[in-house]
Amino acid sequence: MSAAATPVARRRPRVGRLNNLLVIVLVLIAAYVIIAIPSGDQAQQQFVNAVTIGAIYALIALGYTMVYGIIELINFAHGEIFMCGSFVSWWLLTTLGFSGAISDPILLIGVLILAFAVSMVVMGIVGVVIERLAYRRLRNAPRLAPLITAIGVSFILQNIVFVVVSNSIVTTPQIIPNTQLALGPISINLINLFVIVLAVGLMVALQLFIGRTRLGRAMRSTAIDRDAAQLMGVDINTTIALTFFIGSALAGAAGVVQGLYFGITVFNIGFQAGLKAFTAAVLGGIGNTTGAALGGFVIGFLEVISSVWGQGRWSEAVVFGMLVLVLVFRPTGILGQQLADRA
């Protein structure tokens, strides 16, 4: 055959890994400087705070982007999964009788594992059930139908928690002791370190799962072309359910983190958080898991930057303003639509 292989679609030249790393480092330095100017000796703490908040948004954003990637649905109920996750962990910890920091490290680790496992599994199952009951039948319906259904599911979940659990702010046990650690020149609170390590660990695990495993390939192929995936023997119902399980479990993990880090939760917390995490997913390029993680951190920084500059009231405006800017100049988001792209 002819030697010239004409690419079907022109693609952006791939920037080298080193270049990407350089860009990230430069952006982080710039962010640090922007945070440091008004906050002075609080700079380091604020920087860590931004990464932590970003990690929470990133965990939620992954669920939005995965579900969008595979069935092109903006799952507006996803923020509520996060909220329910925070209540599951609150319920578990208070039922077990914890109200404050646990000083015994082994007990602490055990309780953390339990809290995350329970919340992630429960929310994963809730996500699967929602997909089965509310979205599956609408898979071939016009796009507006499942979208409105998702908003409806979101209200249902909020109202269940509102009626059954609590109609006001609930204090959650902050079981991780308030300890300042010194990592070389960096001073970081134990809770921040824990959240960042956990979130990054989950994200790396997710990337490996999607990129390297057979089920990950099934998910990607279903996202690219559902019919073709079926012809390979992929059961798309199972694959879509799996996607909902993983995305919801990550939001469940974010819910536990919410309780541990902020010490409070409330029935309508999922709305704001969900909206911002959705923005993170779009910023990064909806359908693209790396993009969602990146978008989460961008939003964490935007929020902290607007608050250290004394403009905390404007943080929403800054976040959504950034969304508008990115969409105007780069409609596919920072990294483009990887998962959702069609051949």
Add this chain to the structure above:
Amino acid sequence: MTAAAGAPAPVDNPGGVPLLRAHDIHAYYGHIHALQGITLDVFPGEIVTLLGANGAGKTTTLRTISGLMHPRTGTITFDGTDITHVPAHRLVTRGVGHAPEGRRIFGRMTVLENLQMGAYTRHNKAELEMDFDRVFALFPRLRERSSQAGGTLSGGEQQMLAIGRALMTRPKLLLLDEPSMGLSPILVEQIFDVIRDIHAQGTTVLVVEQNALMALGVAHRGYILQTGRIVLGDTAANLRQNPEVQKAYLGG
């Protein structure tokens, strides 16, 4: 072009139990009656071609056989069992491989990953190794490009990948939907050579084609579809001689 050159000897009276039998199938897209009573047989070891104009129902027939669609009435039997309502992903393990219209490769996945998708339901490592070797022997080009994204391949290479991917399911029956579409004449020849090779290695083939000349060159038998109905079914040799077929499909 001598269409008959190198063609397998036509089976005039295919006997025995058909590998695939579609009996009076009717299928709809909404209210559109796309298949209006298709009856066809494919016997083990045959190459059968389905010819017809655009919109005649060729692709729909293949989609119905491979389980992507289900007929409203009629039955499909494969390898002795009723598969009329078996979903596509289950048919793969029973031995139906389908390289769909428009290739439908996974553009963002590498060539190797595309082939691994073909092997999705299979776990025998030794067999898989053999099949990867077989596909790479049929399409050496795919080995060279195995780490490249499928979407960056040329049209011909994508078609090879689509066929290779279907072969990785180790099908008893390979369904090919317009393998020549959009390819240069040289590539079309190559693809049909490969179809002969695949058949020679023991796979039964049902191929849908617009390029009737090439298709009747490799096939033993053929069916002509018109607006959802089979209007003619005969040996490839007879179809080539048929004046109406010549006029409508062979540019004679």
